[in-house]
Amino acid sequence: MELLFERSHSGRSLENIPATTVSEYQLPEQFARRTPLDLPSLAEVDISRHYTELSHHVHGVNCGFYPLGSCTMKYNPKIGEEIAALPNFTQIHPLQPAQTTKGCLEVLGLAQQYLCEITGMDAMSFQPAAGAHGEFTGLLLIKAYHHSRGDGAKRTKVIVPDSAHGTNPASATMNGYTTVNVPSNAEGGVDLDALRAAVGPDTAALMLTNPNTLGIFDKNILEITKIVHDAGGLVYYDGANLNAVMGLVRPGDMGFDVIHLNIHKTFGTPHGGGGPGSGPCGCKAFLAPFLPKDQIKENAEGYCLTQPAQSIGRVRSFYGNFLVVVKALTYILMLGAKGIPEAAQGSVLNANYMKTKLSEVYDVPYDGFCMHEFVLSLEKLKHETGVSALDVAKALMDNGIHPPTMYFPLIVHEALMIEPTETESKETLDRAIQVFMDIYHAATADAESLHQAPRHTTVRRLDETRAARNPVLKYTPDKD
Numbered sequence: 464m465e466l467l468f469e470r471s472h473s474g475r476s477l478e479n480i481p482a483t484t485v486s487e488y489q490l491p492e493q494f495a496r497r498t499p500l501d502l503p504s505l506a507e508v509d510i511s512r513h514y515t516e517l518s519h520h521v522h523g524v525n526c527g528f529y530p531l532g533s534c535t536m537k538y539n540p541k542i543g544e545e546i547a548a549l550p551n552f553t554q555i556h557p558l559q560p561a562q563t564t565k566g567c568l569e570v571l572g573l574a575q576q577y578l579c580e581i582t583g584m585d586a587m588s589f590q591p592a593a594g595a596h597g598e599f600t601g602l603l604l605i606k607a608y609h610h611s612r613g614d615g616a617k618r619t620k621v622i623v624p625d626s627a628h629g630t631n632p633a634s635a636t637m638n639g640y641t642t643v644n645v646p647s648n649a650e651g652g653v654d655l656d657a658l659r660a661a662v663g664p665d666t667a668a669l670m671l672t673n674p675n676t677l678g679i680f681d682k683n684i685l686e687i688t689k690i691v692h693d694a695g696g697l698v699y700y701d702g703a704n705l706n707a708v709m710g711l712v713r714p715g716d717m718g719f720d721v722i723h724l725n726i727h728k729t730f731g732t733p734h735g736g737g738g739p740g741s742g743p744c745g746c747k748a749f750l751a752p753f754l755p756k757d758q759i760k761e762n763a764e765g766y767c768l769t770q771p772a773q774s775i776g777r778v779r780s781f782y783g784n785f786l787v788v789v790k791a792l793t794y795i796l797m798l799g800a801k802g803i804p805e806a807a808q809g810s811v812l813n814a815n816y817m818k819t820k821l822s823e824v825y826d827v828p829y830d831g832f833c834m835h836e837f838v839l840s841l842e843k844l845k846h847e848t849g850v851s852a853l854d855v856a857k858a859l860m861d862n863g864i865h866p867p868t869m870y871f872p873l874i875v876h877e878a879l880m881i882e883p884t885e886t887e888s889k890e891t892l893d894r895a896i897q898v899f900m901d902i903y904h905a906a907t908a909d910a911e912s913l914h915q916a917p918r919h920t921t922v923r924r925l926d927e928t929r930a931a932r933n934p935v936l937k938y939t940p941d942k943d
């Protein structure tokens with residue numbers, strides 16, 4: 464497809480900028496451009512067609528089934544966009560006096576109150592801009608806590624299970640901690656003996672996702688958090704995907720001290736293409752004095768900003784991605800105390816339905832009752848037919864289905880991680896199951912056709928290594 468620069472014709476433009484009443488200003492000579500700015504010249508209709516064509520080349524939740532797994536975008540009600548676009552939310556300035564933005568403070572205050580209620584935490588900061596940023600902030604709280612007790616220098620290790628999301632060890636390392644891996648047991652949960660052997664006076668924290676990336680809820684969770692607490696460590700909950708448990712169980716009741724949420728995954732905000740996200744970091748009361756600056760508190764005059772006594776400082780400018788919080792509050796108020804647990808139950812039902820049907824032909828290595836997602840292993844299929852998880856993922860694209868997360872978690876070989884989400888109908892799931900079955904049978908009948916997939920997408924197999932190592936992200940005009 465032609466780029467905007469290639470469609471450009473000099474002289475064509477969109478000149479409907481309103482006349483200004485501000486007088487012209489001539490830049491001093493030394494700041495003026497020497498060469499003309501190289502921008503494409505296009506009529507409005509050409510620009511509009513360009514972006515519409517571009518939008519047809521991607522697969523999003525508005526195009527079809529998108530069962531990604533782990534980082535899945537869940538339900539994004541359209542009303543969230545409408546509420547977040549209200550001028551009272553968009554036409555404010557972060558340096559406006561707080562008494563002129565009471566409504567916005569109330570949004571932050573209410574969102575904090577509800578999310579604390581849902582997670583069993585006592586306080587929350589909306590500053591972190593995404594999940595990994597929330598993890599980083601949470602570990603800063605843990606570090607500040609250990610230091611405040613004179614215990615910081617010797618607590619140098621963060622324990623992470625081998626099924627963890629890659630951001631967990633990365634956040635620990637960025638905080639100067641050494642990560643210690645604990646293996647999973649046969650059921651896919653934390654191996655308690657390995658955990659007991661790993662904790663000690665050097666343990667700063669354990670980071671855990673429950674349900675984990677295998678979609679398994681660890682039934683030993685109270686024992687796990689106790690083992691870490693008994694060793695003087697704290698327990699961090701990676702709540703990026705809360706949709707399996709929200710309104711049903713609370714990390715705070717499982718013994719977790721700090722959490723982050725990805726409200727751009729679970730609480731109604733679209734993500735992808737780099738943002739915007741929001742990874743609020745919540746904690747129990749004993750850690751609240753360390754939270755980032757500008758906490759929202761309610762007092763007799765309404766909501767106001769306060770500064771926690773031993774704050775770790777700012778982790779981002781102002782109040783985080785505020786409009787994402789507006790969408791999260793809209794989602795919470797819309798679903799309510801009845802709808803939130805219903806959404807969780809729907810996500811678990813849909814995942815178990817798909818898992819049970821697919822396990823008739825595909826291998827499910829940790830085959831217990833799953834939560835919001837499950838992981839297939841195509842190791843045997845690859846061994847027998849040469850068809851890999853990558854081939855199956857590419858073949859799904861030809862059938863209008865977004866590929867699942869592949870080759871993760873690392874403990875499952877030839878992994879396909881599938882999360883159907885709560886909003887898909889039985890008909891959609893049945894169609895997808897049929898596609899998975901057809902691909903499986905094609906693998907045994909005509910493996911070569913699957914190595915060639917996808918055939919019907921705009922681009923076919925890309926050189927993924929080159930695309931990652933040598934990304935070409937900007938237009939360079941031909942030198943002629």
Ligand SMILES: *Cc1c(COP(=O)(O)O)cnc(C)c1O
Pocket residue numbers: 533534593594595596628630672701703704725740742
């Ligand atoms: C998505 C995800 C993260 C990271 O969130 P980002 O917003 O991408 O930084 C962390 N943990 C889990 C389990 C996730 O699914």
